[in-house]
Amino acid sequence: MSLLVTESLGKSFGGVEALRKVSIEVERGRIVALIGPNGSGKSTLINVISGVYPPDRGRVLFEGRDITGMPPHRIAEMGVVRTFQVPRVFRGMSVVENLMVAAPGREVETVTGSLLKRRQVRGHEAECLRRAEEVMEFLEIHHMRNEYAGSLSGGQQKLLALARALMTKPKLLMLDEPVAGVAPALARRIFEKILELRSRLGFLIIEHNMDVLLDFADYVYVMHRGEIVARGAPEEVLSSRQVLEVYFGE
Amino acid sequence: MSMLAYAVDALIFINIYAILALSLNLEAGTARLMNFGKVAFFAIGAYTSALLSLAGYPFPLTLAAGALLAGVAGLGVALPAVRLREDYLAIASIAFGEIIRLILLNERWLTNGPVGLRGIPQPLRDAVPDYQLFYLALTTVFMVGTAAVLHILTWSPFGRVLRAIREDELVAQALGKHTFGFKARAFALGSGIAGLAGALFAHYLSFISPDMFMPTVTFAVWTMIVVGGRGSVPGAVAGAGVVVLLERGTRVLKDYTSLGVEPSNLRMVLLGLLLILFLLYRPQGVIREGKYEVD
Numbered sequence: 001m002s003l004l005v006t007e008s009l010g011k012s013f014g015g016v017e018a019l020r021k022v023s024i025e026v027e028r029g030r031i032v033a034l035i036g037p038n039g040s041g042k043s044t045l046i047n048v049i050s051g052v053y054p055p056d057r058g059r060v061l062f063e064g065r066d067i068t069g070m071p072p073h074r075i076a077e078m079g080v081v082r083t084f085q086v087p088r089v090f091r092g093m094s095v096v097e098n099l100m101v102a103a104p105g106r107e108v109e110t111v112t113g114s115l116l117k118r119r120q121v122r123g124h125e126a127e128c129l130r131r132a133e134e135v136m137e138f139l140e141i142h143h144m145r146n147e148y149a150g151s152l153s154g155g156q157q158k159l160l161a162l163a164r165a166l167m168t169k170p171k172l173l174m175l176d177e178p179v180a181g182v183a184p185a186l187a188r189r190i191f192e193k194i195l196e197l198r199s200r201l202g203f204l205i206i207e208h209n210m211d212v213l214l215d216f217a218d219y220v221y222v223m224h225r226g227e228i229v230a231r232g233a234p235e236e237v238l239s240s241r242q243v244l245e246v247y248f249g250e
Numbered sequence: 251m252s253m254l255a256y257a258v259d260a261l262i263f264i265n266i267y268a269i270l271a272l273s274l275n276l277e278a279g280t281a282r283l284m285n286f287g288k289v290a291f292f293a294i295g296a297y298t299s300a301l302l303s304l305a306g307y308p309f310p311l312t313l314a315a316g317a318l319l320a321g322v323a324g325l326g327v328a329l330p331a332v333r334l335r336e337d338y339l340a341i342a343s344i345a346f347g348e349i350i351r352l353i354l355l356n357e358r359w360l361t362n363g364p365v366g367l368r369g370i371p372q373p374l375r376d377a378v379p380d381y382q383l384f385y386l387a388l389t390t391v392f393m394v395g396t397a398a399v400l401h402i403l404t405w406s407p408f409g410r411v412l413r414a415i416r417e418d419e420l421v422a423q424a425l426g427k428h429t430f431g432f433k434a435r436a437f438a439l440g441s442g443i444a445g446l447a448g449a450l451f452a453h454y455l456s457f458i459s460p461d462m463f464m465p466t467v468t469f470a471v472w473t474m475i476v477v478g479g480r481g482s483v484p485g486a487v488a489g490a491g492v493v494v495l496l497e498r499g500t501r502v503l504k505d506y507t508s509l510g511v512e513p514s515n516l517r518m519v520l521l522g523l524l525l526i527l528f529l530l531y532r533p534q535g536v537i538r539e540g541k542y543e544v545d
Contacts, residue, residue: 071423073428093542100410129544145543146541146543
């Protein structure tokens with residue numbers, strides 16, 4: 001069974017059709033890329049899947065369950081987690097706290113839970129910290145654990161956003177341009193890390209960097225004016241005439 | 251009033267306002283809930299405890315009832331209002347503050363209108379030799395207790411989510427946090443604590459009237475948390491100290507100078523000036539919010 005399926009999603013803003021009959025599939029263990037020029041509807045698609053906007057038409061299925069129109073926090077709790085194009089870190093909090101807050105903790109994150117279940121809170125904190133240390137080591141940001149997130153460079157913030165998403169124990173990660181504006185060496189490192197994680201989860205990634213896509217993506221969807229106009233293996237799709245037309249108007 | 255009595259009186263007011271500032275700090279400092287109607291919950295606590303006390307109920311019960319009713323009112327406001335964007339929450343809460351004040355002013359059958367409530371019983375009035383010192387001890391216990399509880403809560407998993415909401419609510423949702431529930435709880439708890447401060451205020455003065463609950467109280471409390479340091483528990487206490495002492499200072503000043511200004515007006519000018527100076531030159535306040543660090 002596919003991890004994520006969208007069935008003819010449609011979404012309009014005023015008179016503009018941002019999504020038209022968008023049907024995609026993401027399987028576990030696969031890196032699926034979404035490409036297309038600016039304004040083609042890629043981010044809107046991620047916003048609709050993650051519950052920021054309800055779709056006007058169509059359905060979103062996650063592990064076979066209909067999650068269409070659920071609120072964002074419910075969708076995230078189920079394991080569908082996204083990052084943002086601009087890395088939106090919690091600037092006034094330390095790096096390690098950015099990670100710890102992302103860990104699921106419904107039982108202790110209440111007023112009474114936090115005040116009265118002290119032993120449970122201590123256990124939760126120790127476990128959160130252990131996982132945060134693990135994730136920070138994995139993404140090689142451990143040395144900045146006590147820095148304010150707002151003081152990190154753009155590339156480091158992208159890494160932090162990815163680290164924070166991993167803390168939620170996701171099943172599907174949707175990354176909106178995870179390496180845009182990141183130095184090439186760091187960009188490759190981020191994708192190598194994604195590749196290491198691939199066996200455990202599915203990825204839906206918006207990316208423009210063709211070299212990176214050729215090396216790392218398993219499957220590519222091309223969007224244009226709210227529609228999927230091409231799909232397939234990266235080598236085929238990226239050399240197809242239709243894609244060149246979409247990007248360069250030839 | 252002797253010098254000592256004057257100092258003790260100032261300290262009692264610092265304690266009461268510190269509790270109020272701590273409650274606003276939880277809402278606005280930690281969670282960025284722009285509550286500009288703080289005075290309403292202070293007033294609900296004061297009037298509830300005073301009325302029940304005048305009806306013969308014992309102090310511990312009336313105090314608890316004041317805090318509880320203010321908390322319930324806070325929840326009532328929060329349920330529709332924290333769904334609003336922060337600037338609309340600010341407007342809605344200002345309106346709520348005025349509605350409560352107008353109710354206090356006009357519902358004479360309940361609140362005695364503009365005349366206010368007199369002769370509010372003072373707990374253990376005849377049992378202790380120095381009542382002021384006793385009340386100072388009592389308010390200190392409540393202030394320190396409130397600060398301790400809020401310190402624990404601020405650095406607990408609950409407080410951490412509130413900070414995340416302050417920084418970026420949409421991201422907090424995208425990480426699986428039901429932000430509406432967190433904001434509603436913080437608002438209700440903050441309102442309950444404000445109610446507690448109101449009850450302590452009413453029994454200390456043993457007289458309250460609607461003109462004590464003007465919007466200026468809210469702005470004084472905002473100044474306290476801006477001066478003290480938004481998000482900082484010790485900062486809220488320090489801010490209350492600075493603002494109360496400044497207020498007392500303007501009153502004393504009147505006796506020594508012949509400024510052509512009414513001291514209560516001068517106080518508002520100074521508070522405004524203090525607020526602007528801190529926002530411009532020291533936005534983190536006197537005591538900056540702590541940072542969570544690990545070894």
